[in-house]
Amino acid sequence: MGSKAKLTNFIDSVVSICESKISRKGKIQFTDLFAGSGKVSEHYKNRFAVTANDIEFYSFVALKNILENDSSVAKSVQGNLDFMNRCLGKIGFITESYSPAGNRLYFTEENARIIDEAVSYVYEMKSLHLLSEKQFYYLLGCILEAVDRVSNTTGQYCTYLKHVTPQAAKRIRFEHIALGELQNRCNSVLSLDAADAIGVVRGDILYLDPPYTFNYSNRYHLLNTILKNDKPEIHGVSGRRSDFNKCGWSSKKKAPELLGDILDKADFKFIVMSYSNDSIMSAECVADLFASRGKYSRYVQQHQRYKSRTDRDQAPAVVTEYLHVLQK
Numbered sequence: 001m002g003s004k005a006k007l008t009n010f011i012d013s014v015v016s017i018c019e020s021k022i023s024r025k026g027k028i029q030f031t032d033l034f035a036g037s038g039k040v041s042e043h044y045k046n047r048f049a050v051t052a053n054d055i056e057f058y059s060f061v062a063l064k065n066i067l068e069n070d071s072s073v074a075k076s077v078q079g080n081l082d083f084m085n086r087c088l089g090k091i092g093f094i095t096e097s098y099s100p101a102g103n104r105l106y107f108t109e110e111n112a113r114i115i116d117e118a119v120s121y122v123y124e125m126k127s128l129h130l131l132s133e134k135q136f137y138y139l140l141g142c143i144l145e146a147v148d149r150v151s152n153t154t155g156q157y158c159t160y161l162k163h164v165t166p167q168a169a170k171r172i173r174f175e176h177i178a179l180g181e182l183q184n185r186c187n188s189v190l191s192l193d194a195a196d197a198i199g200v201v202r203g204d205i206l207y208l209d210p211p212y213t214f215n216y217s218n219r220y221h222l223l224n225t226i227l228k229n230d231k232p233e234i235h236g237v238s239g240r241r242s243d244f245n246k247c248g249w250s251s252k253k254k255a256p257e258l259l260g261d262i263l264d265k266a267d268f269k270f271i272v273m274s275y276s277n278d279s280i281m282s283a284e285c286v287a288d289l290f291a292s293r294g295k296y297s298r299y300v301q302q303h304q305r306y307k308s309r310t311d312r313d314q315a316p317a318v319v320t321e322y323l324h325v326l327q328k
């Protein structure tokens, strides 16, 4: 949710204006502080030196692949993928907590067992130094995509469906992930709270795409739990991790404070922020925060709204997407 895949042209039209005003010999340094699926970082991964950050571990795994891996790693782990696809599965934390064996129906029991075995295999190979860091994150990336194809959910993990869908009933298969060409070795990935990350990054263009209303840690907790292999304390019908990330960005009071703090600390020439009229802070509130810190401009585009199954009928079909720009 919240992916900017369909808005990259709009974002690029504004980022290009900033780029044209920066004089630098080497590559422009671009930071994507709330990188999520990595679609924006991916767009710039060969053009700029990109640093991508996101607090969620599943996002970190996706970003490590998008920004630091290329297709050459795929061949080197073919044997590992074959092994994972042949395994019969074994009972572990995912089976005991998120399949019918644990009274939840996120996965069939067969798939949950295979996930348990595949993840513990990848971690064991890593601990035996039989996988490089690139191979490790590549295999976790393959697991992330495979899990998402067979989860018995609407695509979010706050709850599971009552009956197993045909897609979820299929045996899980670990397939290669699509990695484009990587022509640059200057990219890097962080997994920090944005409030901390802003203290360790600097550069030319800072792109902000904070949560508009909701908490990602709630909606995708299970992806973190699978990929971390850490058997956390969980609770409730959804089996959410007790240590999920609390999200100030979905609070009317805290969001402006968090944004103001990032704008103050940002050591960047330009700050470009995506935000819609469907969000916690109004466009005027964001404009005030930006304009009080430097030269401010705003760009607007109408965009088809993401609709989940539950709000399909009531929610407006179109949202206004803003790009707020600050030249410090």
Ligand SMILES: C[S@@+](CC[C@H](N)C(=O)[O-])C[C@H]1O[C@@H](n2cnc3c(N)ncnc32)[C@H](O)[C@@H]1O
Binding pocket: 001, 002, 003, 004, 005, 033, 034, 035, 036, 037, 038, 039, 040, 053, 054, 055, 056, 059, 192, 193, 194, 195, 209, 210, 211, 212, 216, 217, 247, 249
């Ligand atoms: C609107 S989404 C970003 C979407 C992204 N631009 C894309 O194209 O996929 C917001 C992201 O912020 C992340 N996030 C939420 N709170 C955060 C925090 N305090 N620090 C860093 N990242 C955070 C979420 O995990 C989520 O991926």
